[in-house]
Amino acid sequence: MRRKVDVVIIGAGSAGVTALFTLARAGKSFVLINSGEEGSTCTRVGCMPSKALIEAASLHHARERFDEFGLRGAQGVIVDGPAVLARVRAVRDQLVKGVVGRYHQIMDDTQFISGHARIVAPDCVEVNGERIEAGAIIIATGSSPVIPPAFSELGDALLTTDTLFEQTSLPRSLAVVGLGAIGCEMGQALARLGVEVHGFGGRFIAGVKDPVAAEKVIELFGREMSITMGARVVPHLENGQVVIEAGDRRYTVERVLASLGRRPNIGDLGLENLGIELDEHGIPPFDRETLQIGDLPVYIIGDANGYRLILHESADEGQIAALNIIYGKRRPFPRRVRMSVTFTAPQIASVGAQLNELDAETTAIGSASAQMNGRALINGDTDGLIRIYADKQSGRLLGASLAIADGEHMAHWLAMAIGQAMTLDECLTQPFYHPVIEETLRDALQDCLTQTELGLPNPPGLMPGVTMLPAAR
Ligand SMILES: Cc1cc2nc3c(=O)[nH]c(=O)nc-3n(C[C@H](O)[C@H](O)[C@H](O)COP(=O)(O)OP(=O)(O)OC[C@H]3O[C@@H](n4cnc5c(N)ncnc54)[C@H](O)[C@@H]3O)c2cc1C
Numbered sequence: 001m002r003r004k005v006d007v008v009i010i011g012a013g014s015a016g017v018t019a020l021f022t023l024a025r026a027g028k029s030f031v032l033i034n035s036g037e038e039g040s041t042c043t044r045v046g047c048m049p050s051k052a053l054i055e056a057a058s059l060h061h062a063r064e065r066f067d068e069f070g071l072r073g074a075q076g077v078i079v080d081g082p083a084v085l086a087r088v089r090a091v092r093d094q095l096v097k098g099v100v101g102r103y104h105q106i107m108d109d110t111q112f113i114s115g116h117a118r119i120v121a122p123d124c125v126e127v128n129g130e131r132i133e134a135g136a137i138i139i140a141t142g143s144s145p146v147i148p149p150a151f152s153e154l155g156d157a158l159l160t161t162d163t164l165f166e167q168t169s170l171p172r173s174l175a176v177v178g179l180g181a182i183g184c185e186m187g188q189a190l191a192r193l194g195v196e197v198h199g200f201g202g203r204f205i206a207g208v209k210d211p212v213a214a215e216k217v218i219e220l221f222g223r224e225m226s227i228t229m230g231a232r233v234v235p236h237l238e239n240g241q242v243v244i245e246a247g248d249r250r251y252t253v254e255r256v257l258a259s260l261g262r263r264p265n266i267g268d269l270g271l272e273n274l275g276i277e278l279d280e281h282g283i284p285p286f287d288r289e290t291l292q293i294g295d296l297p298v299y300i301i302g303d304a305n306g307y308r309l310i311l312h313e314s315a316d317e318g319q320i321a322a323l324n325i326i327y328g329k330r331r332p333f334p335r336r337v338r339m340s341v342t343f344t345a346p347q348i349a350s351v352g353a354q355l356n357e358l359d360a361e362t363t364a365i366g367s368a369s370a371q372m373n374g375r376a377l378i379n380g381d382t383d384g385l386i387r388i389y390a391d392k393q394s395g396r397l398l399g400a401s402l403a404i405a406d407g408e409h410m411a412h413w414l415a416m417a418i419g420q421a422m423t424l425d426e427c428l429t430q431p432f433y434h435p436v437i438e439e440t441l442r443d444a445l446q447d448c449l450t451q452t453e454l455g456l457p458n459p460p461g462l463m464p465g466v467t468m469l470p471a472a473r
């Protein structure tokens with residue numbers, strides 16, 4: 001007899017597991033199917049090992065400034081590459097154990113299947129030769145690194161983030177091709193660990209669409225690695241070394257990190273059996289506020305849908321899909337303010353609208369640099385820049401681009417302000433403590449305000465209150 005459950009979840013990553021917890025709490029019956037290793041992209045090969053590597057790199061890099069602070073002897077610190085990588089894996093393994101343990105705790109062995117799932121029909125999934133009937137299907141199959149054919153021919157010299165953290169030693173030299181989030185984070189971290197890094201980017205660096213902010217980012221990163229933008233490089237092997245030619249320059253490196261983006265894992269998933277037309281990337285049309293595919297009882301969430309390839313959005317999508325299944329009818333959830341943070345130094349962040357999405361005529365742009373910020377000067381972190389975008393007429397905050405220390409915190413503050421539809425003068429009613437780097441954010445908001453029709457607040461940042469008449473005695 002065929003097994004029948006309320007929901008089949010395909011993929012035990014952050015998206016699928018978030019859906020699982022929500023469905024389990026509501027008492028739905030389920031099966032979770034996962035192919036390959038458990039533990040999620042984020043924990044195994046993504047957010048966590050990459051941040052662990054960045055932490056080692058930042059600690060090592062700090063030694064360069066010790067002398068300036070009157071602290072001697074730091075130049076004696078050396079990088080023990082194998083030990084650095086071993087610690088990255090140890091932290092990663094601990095986190096993977098926690099993540100996997102948590103979801104196995106809420107199910108028995110029959111509810112988890114290790115194997116490659118295929119959709120046979122909108123209400124049926126096949127895995128390891130077994131067909132399972134499902135009231136609903138959640139596709140949460142994640143994504144994989146893009147590897148163009150020429151890169152595949154590099155053999156062991158090719159790294160992606162699937163293999164980088166498994167290395168037992170650091171390469172002497174590395175070409176990082178693709179300067180998005182991964183390329184910038186890993187390129188800078190490895191450069192700070194003593195690897196000779198050459199970065200090759202497309203049109204944008206770290207996804208920054210504001211030319212002023214992008215120029216600053218290129219200048220700052222360019223101090224630690226060579227950067228070539230706009231060159232579609234094709235690496236090849238020569239005498240066991242990788243050669244990359246860009247314009248009239250020729251680079252010879254030991255390894256190449258392909259960080260050219262990620263592609264949804266939708267091959268051999270049986271999407272054609274849904275009876276629905278797929279887009280040019282092979283993805284079925286889905287509603288971003290319900291994650292439902294057409295009118296089918298099928299949902300596509302997380303990196304698998306190629307929409308917002310970041311952790312908190314993947315988890316949101318898991319919950320939205322699960323809640324739609326639980327309610328049993330279409331229930332749209334407006335999505336959060338868009339935000340991305342690249343964990344480099346300085347941190348690069350984009351919040352809300354990017355500059356290229358805004359109308360130049362109606363948008364006010366405010367800027368501030370950390371050069372004159374007291375705390376930044378104390379910390380030796382004055383290389384920062386903030387750009388704020390607002391509607392010229394209403395003063396409503398629309399977006400921001402940051403390349404500044406502590407940018408992750410300011411990005412959250414700005415996302416909240418944009419989510420609350422705040423205007424610049426409303427933003428400036430908030431307190432900014434002293435001395436904090438956030439005072440640069442206040443400066444940028446004030447600068448932006450002067451370019452709008454609202455003009456300068458008087459006194460700056462405070463709203464006149466309602467004067468209460470003394471009660472008649
Ligand atoms: C190097 C790196 C750094 C990152 N850093 C950050 C960061 O700092 N902050 C941030 O927000 N995001 C970051 N991300 C992105 C984040 O990790 C992903 O957006 C998120 O993990 C996606 O989760 P998911 O559940 O969609 O996919 P996954 O975690 O990939 O889960 C999908 C699962 O489905 C399985 N699967 C695939 N096909 C099938 C099938 N047919 N049958 C059964 N199972 C299948 C896969 O094996 C996998 O286990 C980073 C990513 C990378 C690569």
Ligand SMILES: NC(=O)c1ccc[n+]([C@@H]2O[C@H](COP(=O)([O-])OP(=O)(O)OC[C@H]3O[C@@H](n4cnc5c(N)ncnc54)[C@H](O)[C@@H]3O)[C@@H](O)[C@H]2O)c1
Pocket residue numbers: 177178179180181182183185200201202203204205206207231232233259260261262309310340341342343
């Ligand atoms: N801090 C974070 O939130 C974080 C960190 C790492 C990864 N991630 C996520 O992982 C996903 C994958 O990261 P990624 O950096 O691989 O992708 P990405 O899409 O962020 O960047 C890929 C970059 O490669 C460039 N590119 C593409 N083809 C090229 C070519 N032939 N030559 C030169 N450049 C080329 C693109 O222009 C783009 O800038 C992203 O979607 C990101 O959201 C997030």
